[in-house]
Amino acid sequence: MVFPSKKDWWMRIVIWGAALLLIIPPVFFPNFGVWMTPAFLDKQWIKVIILGFTGILLLWIWFKTNYTVEEKTLKITCGPFKKKVKIDDIRSIRQTKDPFTAPALSMDKLEINYDSFKVIAISPKDKQTLIHHLLKQNPNIEIK
Template sequence: MNSKFSCKKSRSFGGFLITVSLFITLVAFGLPVILKDTFDLAAFIVSSLFVLITTGLFLWLWFGTYYIIDNEILIAKFGPLTWKVPINEISFIRLNQETIGGTWKLTLSWKCIELKYKKSRSIFISPNNQSVFIDRLVKINPQIEIKQK
């Protein structure tokens, strides 16, 4: 059974990524102009590459964050990063978590769920259809305990 779940995306989180991208662009191109520094071709190329890479990474995160339940493995993709969690090692799922602070948060939403696995490890994710996602995990591992915040 192979199921793909899209990531819940908060508009304010997207706004945050856009704001950071615009700030980086402003700093990369505007600062030399403000400081009346000579802005030669090499500086322009380096600034352009930095802006393109950063914006590309943010776009990759926005469009490339999803979760796959592949047989007995949960695969969490967060842009270029991938986590593989054996579903039989998930001990509990904590609902209604906030994304600020803590450990790895492979989410684009401020609200998420925490999956605790391998005794002391955890990741935070935000599948779009949370109830179906959790049902599929529990179907594979009925030992998973569901906890509220």
Template sequence: MINAVFTSKIDLWLAFLILGSSLLLILVPVWEWIYNDSSIRRILFISLLTIPGAILLLLIFFNIKYSLSDDELFVKNGFSTQSIPLKDITHIIRTNSMLSAPALSLDRIEIRYEGGSIVISPKDKDGFYRAIQERVAALKTDGDDGLVKS
């Protein structure tokens, strides 16, 4: 049962980039209709190429969250959800990695676990750390503003 949900922190520049890109994708067929006097067939074709991309960007933008149950971390990113057993977490460290990740901010944390790692950006990092520590007693503060399994 999920008992803690954290939203992604959103950097303003990234929000403008994603929302602006979505708006541009939506405006392409409108521009074609108003200024180029194109046929309905052409406008529909352009719409079929651009509007799904805009919708996909918006779904990903508004649908990133991190949920904790008693024994798992669920990372929801658009249409997929990744499940990480809490007992497998070995390190949680702060990072500014620009790697592709289910995170809308560069103020991120990297969660290393047996079998891999994931980078996320919870808005309430301190609350996220506390919630993880409540569930995994073996994770202790490492002095570098992170958590490590002892």
């Protein structure tokens, strides 16, 4: 079952604002601003490719951040980045409002402790259903 990430309003502003600022100026306003680039990179097409790629990466993360509960695996997808956590290795889950980086688009997160000392935070839109699906496969998970 696939669970989309919860998306905070401020994250919407940050990601969409940064993506638009990276994509629009080099394409539509090529002489706007001062570009701090070495001479060999001072070509318009290079700027468009580098900044456009970065902007597209941000949008990819926005549209493709989700969490999938499969047979024995929690698959975490954040744009091009993927991680798998064995559900049998999950020891505990607790709610957190952690501002630090994670494959999440909200500060309203679930912190998952797995293996010995590994931790990952995710922000599914429907937290209770995700927890229910994880508990069905591993009833030993401690909910804090």
